[in-house]
Amino acid sequence: MTEILIDDHGRPEPPYAGEEVATLLGFLDYHRATLEWKCRGLGDEQLRVTLPPSSMTLGGMLKHLAFVEDAWCSEVLAGQQMSEPWAGVDWEADPDWDWHSATNDDGASLRALWAGRVERSKEIVDELLAEGAQAALATTHANGEGREAVSLRWVLVHLIEEYARHNGHADLLRESIDGQIGE
DSSP states (O other), rough: OOOOOOOTTTTTTTOSSOHHHHHHHHHHHHHHHHHHHHHHOOTTTTGOOOTTTTEEEHHHHHHHHHHHIIIIIIIIIOOOOOOTTTOOOTTOOOOOHHHHHHHGGGGHHHHHHHHHHHHHHHHHHHHHHHTTTHHHOOOOOOTTOOOOEEEHHHHHHHHHHHHHHHHHHHHHHHHHHHOOOOO
């Protein structure tokens, strides 16, 4: 087994020469850890700071990415019904409820929600991969609303893309809060 290297910010380095699954999961874990780092040590009010003209906050990002984890892993990959806090939301009235409602939540609750959904996602992915990595990566899963089915491979790449995009936002938000910089 290859040793996992941890950088100065507590992020696991993706493998340089890993197999497909190790590479995908390595980059996803790296980006999850980047979000955790960008939110680390901030108080409730700091997690609510915006950088105009955007209304985006780091707290909203934690809640949004908790929703993304649940939607893609629990709902799509595991075929489970959407759970709370998402199930009771009127998404038509507020399509960005996950972002907006985070201003009513404290930092500890947002961090716990996000971390819990990440752990559940990891369990689901591990369960799928336990049946054989290459077959699991290619097997398609219903994507709701009559859209085309997606593979586990597609979901993992999409999660990496989602985190990478929002981590760019997190860089700017964190720098505006306390001057902390870093990739």
